Structure formats: C-alpha cells, structure tokens
Amino acid sequence: MYRAPRGTTDILPQDQRYWRYVERRAVAVCQRFGYQRIDTPLFEAAGLFVRSVGEDTDIVEKETYTFQDRGGDELTLRPEGTAPVCRAYLEQGMHNLPQPVRLYYFCPIFRYERPQAGRYRQHHQFGIEAIGDGDPLIDVEVIQIGWTLLQELELQSMSLVVNSIGDPECRPGYHQRLREYYRGHLDHLCDDCRRRFDRNPLRLLDCKKESCQPYIAEAPRSADHLCAPCREHWDAVTGQLDNLEIPYRVDHRLVRGLDYYSRTVFEIQPPEEGSQSTILGGGRYDGLIQELGGRPTPGVGFGSGMERIIVNLKKQQVKVPPEMPRPVVVVALGDAARIFGVKLAASLRSGGLSILVAPGNRSLKSQLRYASSMDARYALIVGDEELQRGVVGVRDMDRGEQRQLAEADLPTVLQDS
Numbered sequence: 030m031y032r033a034p035r036g037t038t039d040i041l042p043q044d045q046r047y048w049r050y051v052e053r054r055a056v057a058v059c060q061r062f063g064y065q066r067i068d069t070p071l072f073e074a075a076g077l078f079v080r081s082v083g084e085d086t087d088i089v090e091k092e093t094y095t096f097q098d099r100g101g102d103e104l105t106l107r108p109e110g111t112a113p114v115c116r117a118y119l120e121q122g123m124h125n126l127p128q129p130v131r132l133y134y135f136c137p138i139f140r141y142e143r144p145q146a147g148r149y150r151q152h153h154q155f156g157i158e159a160i161g162d163g164d165p166l167i168d169v170e171v172i173q174i175g176w177t178l179l180q181e182l183e184l185q186s187m188s189l190v191v192n193s194i195g196d197p198e199c200r201p202g203y204h205q206r207l208r209e210y211y212r213g214h215l216d217h218l219c220d221d222c223r224r225r226f227d228r229n230p231l232r233l234l235d236c237k238k239e240s241c242q243p244y245i246a247e248a249p250r251s252a253d254h255l256c257a258p259c260r261e262h263w264d265a266v267t268g269q270l271d272n273l274e275i276p277y278r279v280d281h282r283l284v285r286g287l288d289y290y291s292r293t294v295f296e297i298q299p300p301e302e303g304s305q306s307t308i309l310g311g312g313r314y315d316g317l318i319q320e321l322g323g324r325p326t327p328g329v330g331f332g333s334g335m336e337r338i339i340v341n342l343k344k345q346q347v348k349v350p351p352e353m354p355r356p357v358v359v360v361a362l363g364d365a366a367r368i369f370g371v372k373l374a375a376s377l378r379s380g381g382l383s384i385l386v387a388p389g390n391r392s393l394k395s396q397l398r399y400a401s402s403m404d405a406r407y408a409l410i411v412g413d414e415e416l417q418r419g420v421v422g423v424r425d426m427d428r429g430e431q432r433q434l435a436e437a438d439l440p441t442v443l444q445d446s
C-alpha cells in the first residue's frame with residue numbers, strides 16, 4: 030500500500046468548506062483593498078531562493094527540495110511565496126505599472142521540515158505583496174489586510190506583534206552591539222546560536238531553545254538603535270496603527286527567519302501560544318528586488334499558513350458554511366420511473382440544483398435511506414402512479430412531510446429550500 034509522503038496530507042471533501050471559506054473571505058478582503066491575484070510556477074531556478082531567502086538561513090541550508098531536471102537545470106520547489114512574486118515583477122516589467130503593484134496569491138509551499146505535529150512538508154499559503162512604494166502607510170495597509178482578514182474569519186483573541194529591524198544603514202551598528210552583548214554569554218548558548226553569532230546575529234533573538242531565552246530577554250533592542258529615517262518610518266507605522274485602532278504589541282525578539290526583511294516586521298499569533306504557531310507573518314523587504322537584479326524597489330507583504338488558520342477555526346469552533354447546498358435525491362420505483370427520473374434530474378440540474386439519483390433498482394425504503402445518508406433536503410419520488418398522473422412526490426426529509434407537485438412547480442419549490 031502506498032501512503033502520502035511524510036509531511037503531506039490529503040484535503041478530504043469534508044474539510045473543503047474550511048478551505049473555500051478562508052479563500053472566499055481572503056479574496057473579498059484583497060479586492061476591497063485593490064489587490065489582484067497572481068500565480069507563479071511551483072518551481073523556480075534554485076539560485077532565486079539562495080539569493081533572496083539567504084544562504085545562511087535554515088530554509089536554504091536544510092529545508093529546500095532542490096533537484097536537477099533532465100536538462101541539468103537546478104530547480105527548487107517554492108519554499109516561500111515572496112521571491113517568486115518579485116521575480117515575476119521584474120521579469121514581466123511590472124515596474125512600468127502604477128506603483129505600488131498590489132498582488133495576492135494562494136500557493137503550496139515545500140519545505141523539508143522535521144516531522145512533528147502541525148509541520149508539513151507541503152503546506153499552503155495565502156499571501157500578499159505590495160511592491161514599489163516605501164511609504165509607511167503601505168506597511169500599515171498590509172498589516173491592516175492581515176488583521177481584517179482574521180477578524181472577518183471570526184477568529185478571536187489574535188495578537189499582532191510588530192518590530193523594526195532597521196535597514197543596511199543602521200543594522201551593522203546594531204549587529205555589533207548584539208555581538209558585544211552576546212560575546213560574554215557564548216558559553217551558555219546553544220550550538221545553533223553560536224553559529225548564528227558570526228553569521229547572522231539578528232537570528233540569535235529568534236532562538237526557540239529554553240536555555241537561550243534569558244539572554245534574549247536582556248539583549249539590546251533593534252528599535253532602540255534605528256537611524257533617523259528608520260526611526261521616522263517606525264514612528265509613522267505605529268502612529269498609523271494607533272490611528273486605525275489596530276491593537277499591537279512591540280516585541281524586540283521578532284526578527285523573522287528570512288534575510289531579506291528590513292524595517293517593519295510583524296506577526297499575528299493565536300491566543301496562548303508562541304511564535305511557533307504564528308498564523309500570519311511578514312514585513313518590509315526593500316533590498317530584495319535589487320538583490321534579484323532589479324533597480325532599488327521597496328516592497329512589503331505577508332504570508333499566512335492556510336493549515337494554521339484552519340486549525341484555529343476548528344479550535345475556536347467557528348461556524349463555517351457548507352461548501353455546497355444539500356442535494357435533492359431522485360427516488361425512482363420501476364424501469365419506466367427510472368427513465369423519467371434520469372431526465373428529471375438532468376432538467377433540474379440545468380436549473381442549478383444539486384441532484385443525485387438513488388442507485389440501483391431498490392425498494393422505496395432503501396432508496397429513502399440512501400437519501401438521508403446523503404443528507405438530502407428533499408427526495409423526489411416517482412413510481413407508476415406518479416407517472417400516470419403527471420406528478421412527482423416531494424418528501425421534505427427534515428420534516429418527514431410529503432406532498433405531490435406538478436413537474437413544472439418543482440424548480441421554484443426546491444430552490445426555496
């Protein structure tokens with residue numbers, strides 16, 4: 030027996046309504062903010078992610094699915110959503126459009142994660158990017174979209190965490206302060222942190238190991254070491270969040286795992302859980318487009334895990350509408366009735382109704398049992414007598430009531446259900 034590969038899962042029919050619910054709400058929010066959909070390929074040149082996500086990140090070091098195709102090209106299954114969109118922005122000449130270009134997407138993400146609960150090797154992301162405008166109002170717009178979406182999904186007690194990690198102007202100075210601070214504590218840090226100390230000290234703040242937490246708490250804070258333009262940007266972002274009455278908390282440990290972020294970073298977290306369970310996260314990436322070979326072009330966006338959103342919808346018992354209407358089941362008794370029933374089903378379907386024909390030439394009782402197992406709203410019963418009189422028996426499956434109607438009256442009555 031074959032099984033789905035480790036870290037992957039099937040999305041079964043009974044779960045689809047959660048997916049469609051999140052998608053519908055996300056599209057509606059995006060459209061209200063003037064964002065348009067983009068789809069990019071499942072795989073890209075491997076170099077795109079080495080360049081954008083960063084060679085020293087966990088993602089590129091140990092998590093990408095990279096392979097050589099039959100022509101010898103190095104390809105990587107998309108491990109995150111932003112770099113492909115930036116690649117498309119450059120390749121498709123979107124810098125010629127009015128800026129910023131506002132885009133949203135739904136896509137699968139592939140990472141070779143260590144197997145544990147809630148970690149998938151293929152997971153699904155909803156994300157947005159606003160490329161081409163460095164105004165702090167755009168940071169706030171992006172945060173506002175994420176916040177609005179979670180509110181409209183009716184998720185309760187979400188917390189928004191924000192931070193500024195500065196830019197290439199002020200970050201080297203801050204890195205130096207971090208190293209000075211950490212130098213005295215190196216012996217007490219975990220192996221990962223000791224490696225990060227040289228290569229990417231910002232990520233020391235991101236360590237999840239319990240033993241490293243006391244040192245993180247006392248570490249110098251990036252928001253206290255910003256250059257004047259970064260400070261001004263940061264004040265504008267927090268000021269606008271206040272203005273919009275979006276509640277937030279500033280957390281100096283929030284640095285995000287990817288190298289390309291600058292200035293604003295943010296996450297939205299569900300109640301009583303740490304950053305391991307982040308539902309939505311993103312930030313500004315002003316250097317990324319240039320890193321990919323374009324002219325200096327600011328950008329900001331977020332990604333959110335569909336699976337994480339859905340876990341929280343279920344945990345909070347949010348009422349999600351069914352994906353499709355309850356069906357109507359045609360119950361036909363006898364050969365002549367079956368011939369008529371199949372035609373009746375076809376004509377009702379063309380009117381937009383969801384119709385099943387009960388299988389087999391079985392008894393009334395067993396066909397009605399089938400109708401109720403399919404959660405039918407109505408059963409339409411046709412036998413010799415109904416055929417002769419030109420009527421159809423309509424059984425209301427919820428109330429157990431039955432009446433006879435002319436075929437012509439059926440669409441109106443059934444649509445009303």
Ligand SMILES: [Zn+2]
Nearest residue numbers: 219222236241
């Ligand atoms: Zn550590």
Ligand SMILES: [Zn+2]
Nearest residue numbers: 196199256259
């Ligand atoms: Zn700065």
